[in-house]
Amino acid sequence: MDKVTVLAQYLPPDAAPLIGRWIDHFKCEFKISRNRGTKFGDYRAPYDGKGHRISVNFDLNPYAFLVTTVHEFAHLHTWNEHKQKARPHGIEWKRNFKKMMQPFFDKEVFPPDVRQAISNYLDNPAASSCSDLTLYRSLRKYDAPKESVHTVEKLPLNALFKLKDGRVFRKQEKLRKRYKCIEISTRRIYLFSPVAEVEIIGER
Incomplete structure (x- = not known):
């Protein structure tokens, strides 16, 4: 070919x-x-x-x-x-x-x-x-639909989500251009891009 x-x-x-x-x-x-x-x-x-x-x-x-x-x-x-x-x-x-x-x-x-x-x-x-x-x-907008994948900016406040490596976070408020998110297991704070792709999960 x-x-x-x-x-x-x-x-x-x-x-x-x-x-x-x-x-x-x-x-x-x-x-x-x-x-x-x-x-x-x-x-x-x-x-x-x-x-x-x-x-x-x-x-x-x-x-x-x-x-x-x-x-x-x-x-x-x-x-x-x-x-x-x-x-x-x-x-x-x-x-x-x-x-x-x-x-x-x-x-x-x-x-x-x-x-x-x-x-x-x-x-x-x-x-x-x-x-x-x-x-x-x-x-x-031209990507094929991904049922379980969402961007951080689309999640409601306090939603739980996880990354591909299995780490779980809770979304917090927006700080300038990025979102403050708390890692559940360590309580450490991370800043996420609004368009970071994550998998939303239920309450635990």
């Missing part, structure tokens, strides 16, 4: 041919990865005889997969131009991300709400695409 056919299983079909050409043009090892709870994708610069390497989580919806892929290719392109001299999400990367996203805007690959969120994000150099909550929320 050729790479474009494989990519079309994860990306909007109209986007797959261009991503396939980028993989060849940049001589990049492109890996569809397992889910990593802390990141959607990853870029590794050439090192110790290995070339450019990009990985993207397999379970992202097509629009999130494409945004993440372009995000990582913008890192690659910025490295080729500036090596270690450019900041990871600095003005050079931002300029390349915007330029590399344009062909997909021209093809009208994204729904209007996602396109608008990307455009707004590109005008905000302080945030990475993974931490921009407006972009993250617009992309999540």
Whole structure:
């Protein structure tokens, strides 16, 4: 099976041919990865005889997969131009991300709400695409439904929830941008992102 056919299983079909050409043009090892709870994708610069390497989580919806892929290719392109001299999400990367996203805007690959969120994000150099909550929320709307998974911001006050590692927390009030939550077993306080995905559980 050729790479474009494989990519079309994860990306909007109209986007797959261009991503396939980028993989060849940049001589990049492109890996569809397992889910990593802390990141959607990853870029590794050439090192110790290995070339450019990009990985993207397999379970992202097509629009999130494409945004993440372009995000990582913008890192690659910025490295080729500036090596270690450019900041990871600095003005050079931002300029390349915007330029590399344009062909997909021209093809009208994204729904209007996602396109608008990307455009707004590109005008905000302080945030990475993974931490921009407006972009993250617009992309999540296109996820397949997950019956037991909720985001912290959607839980009622004092709700109990657990993480994948089994730890149980009780949601408390919002402090600026994050929610104060108390771990039940230790009584320690943690701050959670509003869009952190958790499993709600009953009272205990």
